[in-house]
Amino acid sequence: MAIRHPDTIAGAALIAAAGAVALLSLQVGRGPAMNTLPANFFPLLCAGGLALAGAALLVSALRSSAAPLPRILEARVVGVGLLMVLYFGTFEYMDFRLGAWLFSLLSMLVMGNRSIPQLIIVPLAVSLGIYVTFRHLFTILLPVWT
Amino acid sequence: MDLIPLEDLLQGLAILTDWRVHLFLLIGAVVGMIFGAAPGLTAPAGVALFLPLTYDMGLDTSMALLLGIYASGYFAGSIPAILINTPGTPGNAATALDGFEMAKRGQGNRAISTAVVSSFIGGLFSLVLLSTVAPSLARFALKFTSAEYFSVALLGLVCVAGISEGSLAKGIAAALIGVLVSTVGLDPISGVQRFTFGEPNLLGGIPIIPALIGLFAISEMLGKARREEVHATVLPSEEEAPIRSVLMDHWRNRWLALKSAAIGSFIGLLPGTGPAIASWVSYSDALRTRKPGDQFGKGEVKGVISCEVANNAVTGGAMIPLLTLGIPGDPVTAILIGALMIQGIEPGPFFMTQQTALFVSILFLLFVSNCWMVALGLSARQLAAKVVRIPGSIMVPTITVMASAGAFAINNNPFDVILTILFGVVGYVLVQFRFPIAAVVLGIVLGPILEQNLRNALIGSSMDFTVFVTRPISAVTLAAMVFLIVVWTRRKEDFGAEARSADGR
Numbered sequence: 001m002a003i004r005h006p007d008t009i010a011g012a013a014l015i016a017a018a019g020a021v022a023l024l025s026l027q028v029g030r031g032p033a034m035n036t037l038p039a040n041f042f043p044l045l046c047a048g049g050l051a052l053a054g055a056a057l058l059v060s061a062l063r064s065s066a067a068p069l070p071r072i073l074e075a076r077v078v079g080v081g082l083l084m085v086l087y088f089g090t091f092e093y094m095d096f097r098l099g100a101w102l103f104s105l106l107s108m109l110v111m112g113n114r115s116i117p118q119l120i121i122v123p124l125a126v127s128l129g130i131y132v133t134f135r136h137l138f139t140i141l142l143p144v145w146t
Numbered sequence: 147m148d149l150i151p152l153e154d155l156l157q158g159l160a161i162l163t164d165w166r167v168h169l170f171l172l173i174g175a176v177v178g179m180i181f182g183a184a185p186g187l188t189a190p191a192g193v194a195l196f197l198p199l200t201y202d203m204g205l206d207t208s209m210a211l212l213l214g215i216y217a218s219g220y221f222a223g224s225i226p227a228i229l230i231n232t233p234g235t236p237g238n239a240a241t242a243l244d245g246f247e248m249a250k251r252g253q254g255n256r257a258i259s260t261a262v263v264s265s266f267i268g269g270l271f272s273l274v275l276l277s278t279v280a281p282s283l284a285r286f287a288l289k290f291t292s293a294e295y296f297s298v299a300l301l302g303l304v305c306v307a308g309i310s311e312g313s314l315a316k317g318i319a320a321a322l323i324g325v326l327v328s329t330v331g332l333d334p335i336s337g338v339q340r341f342t343f344g345e346p347n348l349l350g351g352i353p354i355i356p357a358l359i360g361l362f363a364i365s366e367m368l369g370k371a372r373r374e375e376v377h378a379t380v381l382p383s384e385e386e387a388p389i390r391s392v393l394m395d396h397w398r399n400r401w402l403a404l405k406s407a408a409i410g411s412f413i414g415l416l417p418g419t420g421p422a423i424a425s426w427v428s429y430s431d432a433l434r435t436r437k438p439g440d441q442f443g444k445g446e447v448k449g450v451i452s453c454e455v456a457n458n459a460v461t462g463g464a465m466i467p468l469l470t471l472g473i474p475g476d477p478v479t480a481i482l483i484g485a486l487m488i489q490g491i492e493p494g495p496f497f498m499t500q501q502t503a504l505f506v507s508i509l510f511l512l513f514v515s516n517c518w519m520v521a522l523g524l525s526a527r528q529l530a531a532k533v534v535r536i537p538g539s540i541m542v543p544t545i546t547v548m549a550s551a552g553a554f555a556i557n558n559n560p561f562d563v564i565l566t567i568l569f570g571v572v573g574y575v576l577v578q579f580r581f582p583i584a585a586v587v588l589g590i591v592l593g594p595i596l597e598q599n600l601r602n603a604l605i606g607s608s609m610d611f612t613v614f615v616t617r618p619i620s621a622v623t624l625a626a627m628v629f630l631i632v633v634w635t636r637r638k639e640d641f642g643a644e645a646r647s648a649d650g651r
Contacts, residue, residue, distance in 0.1 A: 007313075010579045014319055021326060024341060031336025036605045039333035039340060042597045046326040053319035060315075070578035080371035081571065084364070084546060088567035091550055092560030100550075104543035111371060113539035126544050130551050138202045140555040 006069055007061035014054025021047040079110040096142040100127035150281065150506060158506020161206050162514065170207045171511065174214020175518035179526070181215065182222025183533040184541060188235045189219025190477040190587070191362040195545070197355055197485055198552040205489040205504070210511055212485050216478050217515035220421055220458050221265035221523060224450075225533075228257045237421030237457045240429040244442065244449030251445055256387035260447055262523035263392055264403065264454035269516040271407035271455075272414060272462025276469075277509050279415075284470040284498030292603035293613050295471070297623035299595040302473055304627050305416050306588045313580070314634060320581045324589015325596065327352055334594075335601055347561040354484055356553045356562040357569045357590060361583050362477075363549045364570025369577060370538045389524065395447050402432060402448055403455050410456030414463020420476035420584060421460045428456030462512060469493050469505060473595065477584045480591040 021043060028040040087103040104123035113119065134140040150158075161167055174196075181192030192215045200208030223234030228245035241261060248257040290298075303325070307317035330341045331351030342348040396403055406428040413424040432452035433442050442449050464475025472494035474480035486493055491501065498505055553566040573583055607613040615621045 006579050010316070010581070028333075028340050029338040031333065031338040035609055036335060036601045039336045039338045042593075042600075043326060043329050043340065046322045046329070049322045050319055050326075053315040053322070056315040057313070057319075072575060072578050074372055077368055077371045077574075080542060081368055081574075084368070084567055084570070087546070088550060088563050091554065091563045096551065100547040104547060107371075107543045107546070108539045111539035111542060113537070118540065122540055123543070126547050130547055134199075134551050134555060138199050138555075140199070140202060140551075141558060142551055142554065143560075 004066045005061040007057045011054045011058030011061060014050050018047045018051035080107050083107050092143055095145040097127045097131050154502035155506055157503035161507040162510055167206050167210045170210040171214045171514050171518055174211040175218040175522050178215035178218030179222045179522055180533050182219040182234045183225040184536055192219050193478050193481045194358040194362050195548055195552050198555040200485055201488060213511045214515045217269055217461055218519045221519050224261040224454055228254055237425055240425040240453040241450055244446045247445035257450055259387050259392040260450045261454045262520055263396055264451045265458040266516050266520045267403050268407050268410055268455040268458035269461055272411040272459040273512050275411045276462040276465050280466050280470050281498055284495045287470050287495035292599040293617045293620045296599035296603055297620040299473055299592045301623050301627045303592050306585045316581050317585050320585035321589040324586040325593035328590050328593025353562055355556050356565040358481055359549045359553050360566040360569025361573040361587055363545055365573030365577055367542045367546050368574040370542050399448055399451050403451055406452045406455035407459045410459025411463035414460035414475050415466050421457045424456040424460045425453040428452045469497055474591055477587050480587055
């Protein structure tokens with residue numbers, strides 16, 4: 001019986017998600033009476049399907065031998081992921097040119113790039129290149145401080 | 147077979163007189179080449195990232211850009227597959243088997259030229275199929291009611307789940323996650339809120355483009371942030387491969403190319419499939435019918451031909467269900483639905499009868515896209531090979547910043563940017579646990595089609611569930627679906643038994 005298996009975790013997570021979706025679906029209002037399926041029918045059906053798929057994964061994983069778990073939280077992924085969350089989360093408040101430059105510079109550093117010319121040129125080229133393309137070539141507005 | 151009226155043909159052909167169309171076809175082909183060739187980027191990611199830019203463009207130029215990315219992106223994944231044994235897209239994984247072996251023998255140039263010509267043949271074959279089959283199928287689809295649409299969409303969902311690599315359960319779960327995402331927002335029939343959590347931005351549902359950008363681009367960039375593997379293989383110096391000898395290779399293997407093109411187009415035709423399955427099925431078939439002396443897996447040119455012809459034959463095939471039924475054939479056509487809707491065009495059976503000239507334009511755009519693919523593939527293959535080696539530390543910030551700008555640009559809504567990162571993180575976790583992202587995306591697109599047609603069919607039949615089996619087309623579709631499930635389940639059981647016996651268990 002392999003508790004330590006990617007599919008054990010995936011199966012258990014699917015069953016938990018199915019339970020949460022089922023609970024939330026039961027709270028969905030019924031709306032006006034109509035001669036068709038209620039609004040929560042499809043979400044409940046999906047929850048049922050997810051629970052079955054999760055159970056199938058869990059059972060087959062428990063019956064197989066242990067396997068290494070995926071290294072989701074590798075240091076560099078966590079670093080870049082946090083920078084992404086910060087960059088996307090503050091997107092509306094930051095000047096796009098500054099935010100994009102800062103994100104590019106920091107993510108390059110986190111990913112181990114130590115080339116000074118690249119650290120100077122790439123963030124500038126990325127932020128200004130994309131800004132100019134969106135703003136002037138396709139007339140799409142991006143957040144800027146005025 | 148229904149012929150296209152001459153007036154519509156000429157009107158559709160007129161698109162090629164606009165120089166901007168050619169410019170955007172070229173830009174699309176270059177972008178597709180970069181997105182296909184760079185490991186970690188895919189053609190669907192390219193189309194999703196460039197989709198927001200089409201808001202401000204006309205229909206002709208936007209379709210030129212996206213179809214250019216589509217055709218070149220499917221081919222260019224073969225470049226890293228051949229040169230560094232790392233397929234640029236899942237559809238080129240089978241190409242690596244023989245392509246990389248050829249490169250190791252100093253025949254990388256010949257392998258890439260073969261992939262270019264094979265991709266062109268595949269694209270051209272599927273285009274002919276699209277132009278001949280689609281009008282008739284669209285006329286036939288006019289007879290479809292909600293029951294048939296539900297059954298075809300369900301078949302598509304089962305196909306995408308069934309062909310998913312590794313596990314049927316994971317494929318089904320991924321597709322259901324997508325369908326579940328599509329249920330967020332106001333219920334279109336009763337008007338009640340579902341999973342909105344009091345957030346007004348969710349009342350209209352989850353916008354598809356930020357979800358696609360997150361699932362395809364951000365999840366890939368998070369994966370790319372991992373420590374890069376060092377490719378230690380040093381390839382020998384390249385032998386020159388004259389185009390004439392490459393063409394002769396194709397002439398010698400013309401029946402294989404034709405069969406691979408038919409396989410690719412047919413698989414593209416099935417809603418919910420894509421190039422990955424097409425190239426593997428075609429490769430398996432080439433392997434099954436190999437002749438004495440063929441060295442599959444050791445640098446056999448037939449291996450590259452079978453995979454690459456089938457891979458690009460999917461493009462035209464996948465457009466058939468999109469344009470005739472409004473149901474995507476592969477992940478890129480799932481995104482192209484959004485592109486058409488941005489321009490106020492709804493794909494489906496009426497598209498073919500009411501927008502025949504546009505249909506013809508799409509055919510010509512696909513043809514010229516394939517021509518650009520050949521021109522770029524043959525003339526700039528050395529340059530394209532350099533794309534393979536763009537370091538992750540440059541690619542990750544560039545694509546991420548572009549994704550953020552693209553997600554914001556759709557509605558000028560910062561909430562879409564938040565959704566993008568949310569879907570990116572979810573996509574990354576799903577990929578790490580080997581859930582197929584393409585199934586999630588097709589679930590998001592097929593979800594509303596499934597739900598609305600199921601409920602409409604039941605309203606029309608006064609809640610009589612037998613409507614799905616009493617209508618002949620629906621019944622045949624559902625029977626085909628059951629048949630496919632049985633076949634896939636048995637095949638996976640057989641693979642499991644083989645694997646266990648190989649393990650000695």
